[in-house]
Amino acid sequence: MDLQTHGGGSVSVSERVFGADWNEGLVHQIVTAYLAGGRQGTSAQKTRSEVRGGGAKPWRQKGTGRARAGTSRGPIWTGGGVTFAAKTRDYTQKVNKKMYAGAIRSILSKAAADGTLVVVDAFEMSEPRTRGMVSRLGELGVEGRVLILVDEVEENVWLASRNLPHVHLLDVDGVDPVSLVRHPRIVVTTAAIKRLEERLA
Helix, strand or coil: CEEEECCCCEEECCHHHHCCCCCHHHHHHHHHHHHHHCCCCCCCCCCCCCCCCCCCCCCCCCCCCCCCCCCCCCCCCCCCCCCCCCCCCCCCCCCCHHHHHHHHHHHHHHHHHHCCEEEECCCCCCCCCHHHHHHHHHHCCCCCCEEEEECCCCHHHHHHHCCCCCEEEEEHHHCCHHHHHHCCEEEEEHHHHHHHHHHHC
């Protein structure tokens, strides 16, 4: 199949990579797993059995007028343990490579079908200026949140885009499903397309 480039030409792309069916369930599973893998899971609190002290009964069982207590480290006491203490845990979910690649193919194919994938021959900047990046995106007719996907990140392009919170720059090796889903418009170079085909074929 062919994709139209911004310059008026076209580039031949793999039907398998850019012509796949939309699989919402798979994309949702992969995005959820990717986000879960980014969670630290380092929260840690102590239960009443783990806090220090509290071995002696604070006062005798009867005759004091106070509620009976067997330890001073219960959850309702200052310095006591936590009732449902958070524990260190691993949030990662197992995802095989075939599913991961399938989700990225599905996202790219939908972007190509919806016309939100903007193909350019190259994305270069003569100067590392933010104003130049805004102008370049304006020439491409791209507004709002945009993902720029290149074969190799050039320093001028990176410097020009880093002060724009709605612009995200990635190379093919760093592409992930969350970045693809979060950005309504994707600008991709022809060199990056070839690299994607090699990676996802």
